[in-house]
Amino acid sequence: MANIKKAVLLSGGIDSICLTYGIMPEIAYTIDYGQTVSERELYVSKYICEKLDIEHKIIKIDCRSLGSGTLANSENLKLSPSDEWWPFRNQLLITFAAMQAIKDEVKELYLSSVKSDGFHRDGTKEFYKLINNLVSYQEGQIKVICPTLDYYSHELALKYKVPINLLSIAHSCHISNFACGKCSGCTKQLKVRHELKIV
Numbered sequence: 001m002a003n004i005k006k007a008v009l010l011s012g013g014i015d016s017i018c019l020t021y022g023i024m025p026e027i028a029y030t031i032d033y034g035q036t037v038s039e040r041e042l043y044v045s046k047y048i049c050e051k052l053d054i055e056h057k058i059i060k061i062d063c064r065s066l067g068s069g070t071l072a073n074s075e076n077l078k079l080s081p082s083d084e085w086w087p088f089r090n091q092l093l094i095t096f097a098a099m100q101a102i103k104d105e106v107k108e109l110y111l112s113s114v115k116s117d118g119f120h121r122d123g124t125k126e127f128y129k130l131i132n133n134l135v136s137y138q139e140g141q142i143k144v145i146c147p148t149l150d151y152y153s154h155e156l157a158l159k160y161k162v163p164i165n166l167l168s169i170a171h172s173c174h175i176s177n178f179a180c181g182k183c184s185g186c187t188k189q190l191k192v193r194h195e196l197k198i199v
Contacts, residue, residue, distance in 0.1 A: 004105070007029055007110065009031070014192055018167075019148055020054065027054065028056050031096055033061070060099055065090065067089075068087060069084050082184060107141070113146050114153050173187055
């Protein structure tokens, strides 16, 4: 049976680092779509790929004018479920990644959403089922896979036995390239560090 080429969306956050370490794909894509924290996300993702000897590709398309909330440094829309919400973000990122993946002859595209992401529509099992059906229907038949939905972030780190030195560099802040310590992303990371007893 031929080897199935895998790629992962790597943002440099705890969840995507865990998934990347767990599945060791051939390629990792980091997307600079105009988010406020892109500089640090790119730095961390490059570091992770160098440590794991994974090919790293950066996709850069500035969509900040279409964003909302802290990730776009703009006001939230009225229907926003959280401060960092960006409309259709995962759909956008999957589309960009799939456009590159088809050129790279990738057959499986992996993303990491966890239990605590379920309050976003694009963090649910139903979303991933629908987006997989759509993308795999199209030319290239690329599967979109999210194997992390049944786990919380700390459970994911334990499941994949991710080294502390990789988890420690993760960047989850939604506001700044230096952790603010106050936003929901920073709060989540501090909670995970506590649960894993990382000092």
